[in-house]
Amino acid sequence: MNISLAWLKTYVDFDLTAAELAHALTMAGLEVEEIGQGTKTTFSGVVIGEILSVERHPNADKLSVCSVRAGDDVVQVVCGAPNVQAGVKAPFAPVGAVLNGNEIRPVTLRGVQSQGMICSARELGLSKDHTGIMILDTKTAGAAGDPFTAANGSDDTTLSIDITPNRPDCLSHIGVAREVSVITGNPLTLPPSGCRETDRSVDEYISIGIEDSDACPRYSARYISGVTVAESPEWLQNRLSSVGIRPINNIVDITNFVLMETGHPLHAFDYREIAGKQIIVRKAKPGEIFTTLDDISRELTSDDLLICDGERPVALAGIMGGKNSEIGDDTTAVLLESAFFDPLTIRKTAKRLGLSTEASQRFERGADPNNTVYAVDRAARLIQELAGGTIAGGVADAYPAPVQPLAVSLRLKRLEAITGISIPADRVRDILTRLQLAPSGSDPLTVTVPTFRPDIKREIDLIEEVLRHFGYNTVPAAETILLPLGDTRNPLRDYTETLKDAAAGAGLHEVVNSSLVPSRYTELYVPEGNVPAGVKNPLNPETAFLRTSLIPGLLTAVSWNINRSHDTCRLFETGNVFSFRDTVSLPDETLTFAGVLYGRSGSSEFWSDEKEQVTFFHLKGLVETLLSRSYLRECRFTAEDHPLFAYGYTITAGDTRLGHFGPVAQSIREQWDIPEAAFCFELSVEHMLAASVPPVSRPISRFPAVKRDVAFIVPGEIPAGDIRACILRAGGAFLKEAALFDQYTGDSIPAGKKSLAFSLQFISPERTLREQDVDPAVKQIIESVGGTFGATLRS
Amino acid sequence: MTENSLQESVRTIRRDLESAIAAADSTQEIEALRVRFLGRKGAVSALFKQLGSVPPDQRKAAGQAINDLKQFGEDEISRLISRHAATTTTEAAPDLTLPGNWPQAGSLHPLTLVQRRIKTIFQNMGFAIADGPEIETEYYNFEALNIPKGHPAREMQDTLFVDNGFVLRTHTSNVQIRVMERQRPPVRIISPGRCFRRDTPDATHSPVFHQIEGLCVDEGITFADLRGVILNFARQMFGPDMKIRFRPSYFPFVEPGAEYDFTCFICMGRGCRVCKGSGWIEISGAGMVNPVVFETIGYDSERYTGYAFGMGVERIAMALYQVEDIRMFFENDLRFLQQF
C-alpha cells in the first residue's frame, strides 16, 4: 500500500519527518518497506538555490537578473517568473544539470549572461504548476547547494507499507491516519460526505435485487445525472499519481480516490448501459462468458459472483467492471456502486482467474459492510464538485441482514497475564478509543469493535492492539532460569550428530542437497513396494519429486566439483528420503546417511605420494570405520544386487538391514558425466541406532601378546574371509586376531593359486604366554586350514 | 704415598684434562676424553684407589682434592657437550617450504555448525528437541495453527502440495501441534528441521530451507518471558552487547504477534551494508500462542499461556559467515565447504 504523506496529512496532523513516521508505523506493526518520492523525477543535478538579489533586466520588462547562491558559488541568472524575490530558496538547475533530458548551458538572454535556471514545479515534472518558480520553505528546504529532490520540494513523499493480511482497514489513507492518530495523539478528521440531492428518489432510477446474500450481504448505489466527463483537476491527478494510480477521467479517478481514501472499493457504471433500471447480484452460470474492462473474455463458473442489469452481466463482482458499461467520454449519467462482498467468494474467483485488483485485494481481506454509504456519499459529493451533475435522493441500499459491531470484553488482569506488565487502565482506554474501538465500563472493559476491524473478535485481539501501541519493546526481558522438563533426550538426533562427526573425522565433507529432485532420480531407486512422492505444483520438472535416495544428490555434488577442477570428492549427507507405502498414510520418511568417494585416495595433493585412485577397498574400509565409530561392531556384508551399483553389498547387523554400498554403476555415472569410478554407501540412521551397542569398556590384558606370521598357498577362488574364519575357529582360546597382511600371486606361486599371509596374535588375560603355549595352536591352525582348503604352508 | 705426591698427581691430571678439553672437537673425542678421565677405569678412579696408601691423617685433604678434580671434570665435560651440541647439527634440516602431509580432514556443513550452536543454547535453557514429519497433513501444517482453508495467511506461504493430499511443511510449527497433542503442559521444545516453500530460488530465497522453532507452554508464561528467552539467545549466540527489537506483525498462530530483530552483529548497530544501514538484522517471527491453537489442541486456554518463536537457520548462517547468496548452501562447492 502506497501512502502519500501530503494526502495523509489531510486526515491527521503530525510533525514527524518521513523517516520518523516510517519508524513509528513500523514499530506499530505497519511495516514501511520504502520511503519514496511520489513521482518519478525527470531531472538530475538540481540543487537548492538561495536567491540573493533580484534586479530588473536592462533590456526586458518581464525578465529579472538574479544572483543565486548554490553552495560556495554565486552565479547570475536571468529569470522570467513573476514571483521571484530576494531571500527565498528555490530549486535551481546550474549549468550541467539536466531537465527532461535537456542539459542546462550558459546562455545570453537579451544581452545578459545567465548561468542556469530557477525552476518551476512544471519544469521539474513535479506538477503542472507553471505560475512561477517553486518557492521552498526556507526552514525545511536544506542549505543552498544541497541536492534538490522531489521530496524537498513537494510534500509528496510516499511510504510503501507492507500491510499484513489481517489489517484490511489499513489499505487506505484514513486507516493509516487512524494509526498515526494513536501514535501522535492528534485527532483523526474524516473528510465530509454530505451531498446535495434532488427531490427525485434514486428508486426511480434503480432497484437492487440480491439473489445470493451470502456472497453479497450488502449492495448500495447512488444515481448521478448530468455529469461532464473530463480530465481530473491537477490536485486529483497528483494524488492518484503519488500512490501509483494512472489518472483516467474525473469519474473513474474519483472512485479510485475514494478507494485509496476510505479503503472501500467503488465502481461507476455508465447508466445508459444499465438495462431495465435494475441491478441483480447473482452467481454466474457455469461456462458463462464475461468481458471485463481489460478487454479479456473470461469463462466463469458457478462460484463466481456477477453484477447484472436487467439483461446481462455488467461487472465481475468485487474484482473488475465490464467492458460493456464502462464510463466513456460521453457518459452523462452514472450509477455508483458501493457494495460488500464475501471475502472467500472474491478470493476464490480472483485466484482462479489470476486477476488481482485494488478492489479484489480489499474485498478478499474484508471490507467494511457498514461503510458502503459513507464511501458512496463521499464519491457522489466529489463527482458533483468536480464533474457537475445532480444526485438523486437517497441511496439504493439492499442490506438484508445488517452486520452488527461485536462487543468484546477485556480483563485488565488477563492483559497483564499475557503481556507480563501492568499497563495503566487510562492508557488502555486511550489507545482503544483512538483506534475507534469504543471501550466502556472499567474492568472488564466492554469494547465495541467497529466492522472495519474484522480481525478483532476476541479478548486476545484487543490485548495485541493495546500492546502494539503501548510498545512491544517496553516489555522487559524476564530473567528466568529454566530447568529441563522430564526426559529431554533425543537419541536419534544425538546419534545423527555422532555420525556426522565420524564422517567428517574420516575425511568426508558434509553436503546439503535439496529434497526436491527430477523424476529421473527417483526412477533409479525406490524401496520395494513403495512409490515415489510427487509434488503436485512443482516450480519446474527438476523439482517435481521427493528424493528416494541421497546418492543422486551426492553424484550431482561430485559432478559439480569435477566441473570446477576438483579431482577428488569425499562427501556425505544426512537427510530424509521419502516414498509412499500406500495412498492414505503419510509417506515413509527415512532418515538416511550416505556418502561418496571419488578420485584419489590418501592425501591427494601430497607431492611425494604415488597418486592412487580410490578403490572398492577404500569404500569398504570407510564403511567399516564409520560403523565402528557409531557403535556397530558386528556387521555382515552380503553381496546383493542394487540398481545403483555395479555390484552391491547389503550391510546387516543381526536381523536388521542397515543399508548398502558399492561402486556406482557405470550407466548411472555416465548420466552425471563422472569419468572415473565412484563409490557410495547409504544407511538408515534409525536402523543403525537400533542395532548399535553403546560402548562398555572391557578389561585389557596386562600381559604381552605373542605374534606369529603364517602364509598359506590356497586355491585362487577361496575367499580370504573363509580362511580367516577357519584360522579363528582352529586357533584356540589365546588367539585374538588373524589379520591378513598380504595377498600375492606371481612367480613363486603355482598357477591358479594365491598366497595369503596372516599375522596371528595370541594373548592371555592371566599370564605371559610362552612358546609352548602358542606352538600347538599354530600347528592346529595349519592342519585345519590345510585339511579344509587344501592349503599348503608357504616357506 | 704422601699427600703431597698425590696432590701433585691431581694437579698433573687436571692440566692433562684441561688441555684435552681444549683439543676435543667431536662427539667421539669428547666421549673418549670422558672415559679416559672419569670412566670406571679412568684417571680419577685410579687416584681414588691410591687414597688407601696415604697416611690416615692426610687422607681427608687428599680425598677432598680428588673430589674437587672429579667435580671439575664432570662440569667441564658437560659444558663441553652442550657447547658442542649447540654448534653442530647431527642431521640436515628439510626444506621447510615443502607442503606438509596429513590425511585430509573432512568438514561439517555451515548449516550443521549453526544449528548445533542454536540447539545447544536452547538446550542449556531447558528446551528439549522435538521432531516431526517433513511431509505433513494440511491439518497439522495449517488448520491446527489457526490457518483455515481460504485464509489470507495461506497465501503468505506459497505451499508445495504432495500426492495423496499432503503438503510439504512450510514451517516446523507442525511439530508444536504434534507435541502438544501427546503431552500435557508444561511443554518446552525446539523443533529444528527442513521446510519448503514454492519460492523461485534467488539470492535470498530457497524452496528448501531450515527453521528452528521454539514453544513454551505453562501457567503464567508471558510476553516478558518470550523477550527474556530471545534476548538470552541473542547474547549467547552473538555476544553480551546484543539488543533485541520486537515489531508487531501477524502470524495466525500467535497473538500478540511480532517479528524480532537483533543488533546487527557485523557492525554492532552502527549501520553497515549487511543491515542496510539500520543497525538491526531481522531474524524471524514470535509471539504468544493464540488461544485458538490451545482450544484446538484441547488445552485450557484460560489456565495456560505460552509463547512460540522461529528463526531461519540459513538467515543466521548468512549473517554470521557473511554469505551473500543462500544458494551457496546447496551448491556443495568444495571451495565453499572447505572454509568451515
Ligand SMILES: [Zn+2]
Ligand atoms: Zn550492520
